[in-house]
Amino acid sequence: MVTIVFLGKLADLAGAPSLQLSAPLDWAGLKAALPSALAEAVDDPRNRVALNGALIADKAGLQAGEGDEIALLPPVSGG
């Protein structure tokens, strides 16, 4: 399984802080498994993606395997 972690506002859209999806998982597979409003939101370039705690530069190139954790990170709040 792959764990998907939703931060900030994305957790509200997801209705939960995390979910589990079957491995392997790529970007298209991830979006297909999410509700459409959330799939659209995660495509927004301001929302970043981390794989196992490391930010990835090209989210379209995401490849997650068994036991991996994907975090979907909206822009951080300001002061």
Place this chain on the structure above:
Amino acid sequence: MRDIRLLHQMFIPGTLIGPFTQANPGLGGVCTFVGEVRYDQGVEALELTHYEPLTLPGMHELADRAFARFELMGLLMVHRVGVLRPGEPIVCVSAAALHRRDAIDAVDFCMDHLKSAAWFWKREKRDGQWHWIEPREQDHSDLARWQA
């Protein structure tokens, strides 16, 4: 002396600042900033969410940059997560140095980056409803000060 922490419970800044100052014998100056949750109109609570694999490592990277940029003897950087009430301390940054300018500027540098670029998501509760806090233009200009 370097002390970088995320705290899940209320803290009393004085209990950190005293020992931090003592742990840097021979310092010429120490500068401390404490941020508290403002009593904004109608705000009942503020909640900070973080992402464990990024947030604390990001604070350590920020501390590395502060040590590289300023002549520091010590740096204390403590940030709260969880639910906070107005008046509670949310952040404390203290820098010890031989000379005041390094201490003052290091605190200013860390605060601008903590507020605008650290991995925290904040929402506030007003009239029983939670509202996410969006990034502000001011945050970008605060960061731009350090890019020269």
